[in-house]
Amino acid sequence: xxxxxGIYPLLKRQCKFIIAVDGEADPHMGxxxxxxxxxxxxxxxxxxLVMDLENLRKSEGGLSKTHSTxxxxxxxxxxxxxxxxxxxSVTGDESEYIxxxxxxxxxxxxxxxxxxxxxxxxxxxxxxLGEHACEGLMGDPESIGPFAGITKRxxxxxxx
Numbered sequence: 001x002x003x004x005x006g007i008y009p010l011l012k013r014q015c016k017f018i019i020a021v022d023g024e025a026d027p028h029m030g031x032x033x034x035x036x037x038x039x040x041x042x043x044x045x046x047x048x049l050v051m052d053l054e055n056l057r058k059s060e061g062g063l064s065k066t067h068s069t070x071x072x073x074x075x076x077x078x079x080x081x082x083x084x085x086x087x088x089s090v091t092g093d094e095s096e097y098i099x100x101x102x103x104x105x106x107x108x109x110x111x112x113x114x115x116x117x118x119x120x121x122x123x124x125x126x127x128x129l130g131e132h133a134c135e136g137l138m139g140d141p142e143s144i145g146p147f148a149g150i151t152k153r154x155x156x157x158x159x160x
Contacts, residue, residue: 002040003033003036003037003040004024004033004036005020005022005033005034005037006020007020007037007083008037008040008041011041011045011047011075012045014075014077014079014081015081016079016081016082017081017082017084018073018081018082018083018084019083019084019086020083020084020085020086021086021087021088021130022034022085022086022087022088023126024113025110025111025112025113026087026088027107027110029053029056029057029058029064029087029089031053031056031087034049034051034053037049038051045075045076046075046076047073047074047075047076048073048074049071049072049073049074049083050071050073050074051069051071051083051085052069052071053069055069056068056069056087056089058089062090063090063091063092064087064089064090064091065091066089066091067086067087067089067091067132067136067137068084068085068086068087068133068137069085069087070082070083070084070085071083071085084137086133086134086137088109088110088126088129088130088133089109089133090102090108090109090129093136094128094129094132095128095132097124097128098125098128098129098132101121101122101124101125102125105125108125109125109126109129
């Protein structure tokens with residue numbers, strides 16, 4: 001185990017499209033798990049991960065602009081892949097349930113992972129946030145640029 005996202009072995013296999021959900025406690029949005037992966041990929045395999053994380057960073061009000069970003073994987077042999085990176089973040093358009101939980105737990109969604117025994121409320125808040133982030137993403141694939149082309153190609157291949 002080299003990194004917490006579980007992407008390293010997928011990069012070794014030169015996967016063309018990887019989806020990763022980063023649920024580590026990261027209150028300052030430093031993306032430590034992703035940065036660790038980027039370092040190991042570069043050093044060990046000559047792979048460059050090009051990621052624009054700016055819209056995931058927190059604003060002054062503690063909100064992010066988005067829950068995800070699509071990055072490019074530049075393999076050492078010249079092949080190109082994509083990494084859909086979904087980060088636990090709050091954008092302000094979440095349900096009242098999520099807002100309520102966050103109001104009573106200000107560190108959410110970056111609570112310590114040292115305690116692996118979540119209460120029902122805590123579990124549901126994280127599940128609901130993940131569902132919200134993915135529904136928004138899959139509801140509008142055009143919002144993440146090249147992902148739209150990937151989904152269109154797979155759809156046409158299935159029907160053709």
